[in-house]
Amino acid sequence: MNAAVAYVTYADPEGLDDEKETALAAWAQAGIAGTAVRWDDPAVDWAAFDLVVVRSAWDYVGRRAEFLAWARRVEAVTRLANPAAVLERNTDKTYLRDLTAPTIPTxxxxxxxxxxxxxxxxxxxxxxxxxxxxxxxxxxxxxxxxxxxxxxxxxxxxxxxxxYLDMVEAEGETSLLYFGGRFSHAVRRNPMLAGGGAAPDADNARAELRIPDPDQVALAERVLAEAAGSPGVLYARVDLVRLPGGEPALIELELAEPYLFLRYAPGAAGDLARAVAGML
Ligand SMILES: Nc1ncnc2c1ncn2[C@@H]1O[C@H](COP(=O)(O)OP(=O)(O)O)[C@@H](O)[C@H]1O
Ligand SMILES: [Mg+2]
Structure with missing residues (x-):
């Protein structure tokens, strides 16, 4: 029997999650029956899934307590990725204070x-x-x-x-994607504050595939070892910038609901599907 896996999204009125179909198609190829469901849909029977994968739950910001309570409820009846404790810790950037890896001075x-x-x-x-x-x-x-x-x-x-680190305009921000603890791909992202304010949610569409530099890979792996080592962590996105001296620094570690840039690298969706299968 194919395993049933929930792809957790949100109401998404603007259709911002444009990688859902890519992910679900790769899951199907790997023999995984994936279903996209809204995290706040009261009709969903979470226990019916072998694994619940939090993906584009992008409206949690103003509803964090509700979202975390939902995660704990789901985790009580089935497996949740990433785990509720990881979601809780990672959705508040104060975790950056506790890391020994270099971050932006704050x-x-x-x-x-x-x-x-x-x-x-x-x-x-x-x-x-x-x-x-x-x-x-x-x-x-x-x-x-x-x-x-x-x-x-x-x-x-x-x-x-x-x-403000103006190198985000030259070299850009580098995001490294890891699935099941293994490197999948990396992208270069364009600055979000170039015009002074933010262009909300527009960053997903403005990226390109990038081969990360060795010092970026080393930092990403140090961050993961420090903060994402648990076997329950299905996906991690390590977002890096360079400080004025050129050394890489962590801008954020995304373990809750990162956009995964699945359509930017040919093998990316397959990498994710394999990592999902590895958790079943
Ligand atoms: N110190 C900074 N210098 C330059 N750009 C920044 C800085 N902090 C944030 N940004 C820009 O704002 C974006 C969002 O900030 P980030 O810390 O990643 O928060 P979030 O993605 O959770 O809103 C970054 O991707 C980057 O483009
Ligand atoms: Mg960010």
């Missing part, structure tokens, strides 16, 4: 705090819980940066203040 503003920002040439201010660069501001004006950080903190959110 000034953290706790909820309710009024920030006294360091002097930086250009600022990026973003919430610790976000996706698709939502509520993210880029500015050279320290007062504006402080005001945005204060706005986030007043709303009970943790804010992150970073130097």
């Amino acid at each position: 000034f953290w503003v706790a909820p309710g705090e009024s920030p006294d920002l360091p002097v930086l040439g250009e600022y990026v201010v973003k919430p610790a819980i976000s996706a698709g660069a939502r509520d993210t501001v880029r500015t050279t004006d320290r007062d504006k940066a402080a005001a945005h950080a204060a706005r986030l903190a007043d709303a009970g959110r943790t804010a992150m203040v970073q130097p």
